[in-house]
Amino acid sequence: MEIGIVGLANVGKSTLFNALTQADVPALNYPFCTIEPNVGVVMIPDQRLLAVADLVQPEKVTGSVIKFVDIAGLVRGASKGEGLGNQFLAQIREVDAIIHLIRTFRNPNVSSVEGEVDPLRDLEIVETELMLADLQTLENRMERVSRLLKTGEKKYREQLTVLEEAHHHLNQGRVDALNPDKFPPDLRLLSTKPVVYVLNVDEDQLMDPGTIESFEIIKTRAAARNSEVILLCAAVEAELAKLDSDEAQEYFQEFGLQESGLHRIIKAGYRLLDLVTFYTIKGVETRSWLVPRGTLAPQAAGKVHSDMERGFIKAEVVAADKLIGCGSFAKAKEQGAVRLEGKEYVVQDGDVILFHFNV
Numbered sequence: 001m002e003i004g005i006v007g008l009a010n011v012g013k014s015t016l017f018n019a020l021t022q023a024d025v026p027a028l029n030y031p032f033c034t035i036e037p038n039v040g041v042v043m044i045p046d047q048r049l050l051a052v053a054d055l056v057q058p059e060k061v062t063g064s065v066i067k068f069v070d071i072a073g074l075v076r077g078a079s080k081g082e083g084l085g086n087q088f089l090a091q092i093r094e095v096d097a098i099i100h101l102i103r104t105f106r107n108p109n110v111s112s113v114e115g116e117v118d119p120l121r122d123l124e125i126v127e128t129e130l131m132l133a134d135l136q137t138l139e140n141r142m143e144r145v146s147r148l149l150k151t152g153e154k155k156y157r158e159q160l161t162v163l164e165e166a167h168h169h170l171n172q173g174r175v176d177a178l179n180p181d182k183f184p185p186d187l188r189l190l191s192t193k194p195v196v197y198v199l200n201v202d203e204d205q206l207m208d209p210g211t212i213e214s215f216e217i218i219k220t221r222a223a224a225r226n227s228e229v230i231l232l233c234a235a236v237e238a239e240l241a242k243l244d245s246d247e248a249q250e251y252f253q254e255f256g257l258q259e260s261g262l263h264r265i266i267k268a269g270y271r272l273l274d275l276v277t278f279y280t281i282k283g284v285e286t287r288s289w290l291v292p293r294g295t296l297a298p299q300a301a302g303k304v305h306s307d308m309e310r311g312f313i314k315a316e317v318v319a320a321d322k323l324i325g326c327g328s329f330a331k332a333k334e335q336g337a338v339r340l341e342g343k344e345y346v347v348q349d350g351d352v353i354l355f356h357f358n359v
């Protein structure tokens with residue numbers, strides 16, 4: 001899962017990026033690493049994985065990771081090449097989902113490039129740039145497909161209709177009217193990427209969200225795109241990242257928070273991308289895997305190893321919670337909690353799976 005942090009300059013992207021990728025996620029030995037200055041990897045905190053590993057006592061426990069990318073350079077006019085222009089647009093194309101970071105914190109020492117702090121204006125600038133870039137993408141594609149009409153193949157006429165329709169909606173700013181299912185798979189528009197709106201609030205706003213300007217309007221916008229709004233204070237997250245988990249807990253309570261921004265962002269990403277987690281426990285490694293909801297057992301096996309997908313025979317499956325209740329895989333089997341599933345089985349969140357396959 002790869003998430004890009006997008007927003008105007010000085011809204012706190014790098015502060016949030018640093019906080020997210022330096023956060024101390026307890027008890028799982030994963031090296032938090034910054035792969036490149038603007039790319040970092042974070043282990044997804046997962047109590048269920050720890051509990052399963054506690055039973056299995058493997059040599060190695062490996063969790064799933066999220067990659068965060070701090071995408072710089074978005075300014076008004078970016079789609080026309082201002083700032084870093086197309087470079088950042090290309091980076092956005094690569095990620096699975098977007099954190100759209102919007103500044104609501106008021107700090108006179110930090111200038112806002114567009115003047116007064118105005119979350120709704122900033123949101124619209126960014127979304128307009130993404131839409132303008134997409135209009136360009138669509139126009140290029142329409143031109144290409146138009147040339148292919150001569151071949152007389154019916155599919156090009158259909159493709160052109162889909163593209164023209166999308167262009168019409170985007171021209172009116174109607175991202176919600178787009179139908180990405182019909183798009184050519186390699187079209188990869190920016191406006192249709194799953195997005196979470198994250199408001200970078202100040203400490204006072206964190207305690208009293210009612211005072212945040214345009215909060216309700218932004219929530220309505222998010223809902224129209226099946227998305228959601230998360231409030232966090234990047235400065236507070238940066239402080240949290242330096243603390244150990246007990247200290248962090250105290251710090252949370254001061255602000256009336258239940259969990260860190262990192263946790264809330266991960267959960268939102270999970271919902272947004274509609275992912276489920278399954279676990280494998282065979283051999284020396286107990287490991288978690290992320291797949292889209294609706295993934296069939298052979299494709300899940302393929303995630304572990306391509307040979308396992310090709311040679312898939314069947315899967316032994318037990319829900320992690322049941323396994324933990326039984327005490328061991330052997331006991332779970334004795335008690336009839338382990339099911340035998342075939343090629344049509346849809347993997348469920350929390351499944352512990354033992355794949356059987358031909359080599």
Ligand SMILES: Nc1nc2c(ncn2[C@@H]2O[C@H](COP(=O)(O)OP(=O)(O)O)[C@@H](O)[C@H]2O)c(=O)[nH]1
Pocket residue numbers: 007008009010011012013014015016105106107110200201202233234235236
């Ligand atoms: N008061 C306050 N300042 C912040 C917060 N987040 C970031 N800043 C400050 O805003 C400035 C710009 O932040 P930065 O992360 O570099 O923004 P970027 O341009 O979006 O990457 C820095 O001086 C940060 O310390 C916040 O939540 N509250």
Ligand SMILES: [Mg+2]
Pocket residue numbers: 013014015072
């Ligand atoms: Mg930055």
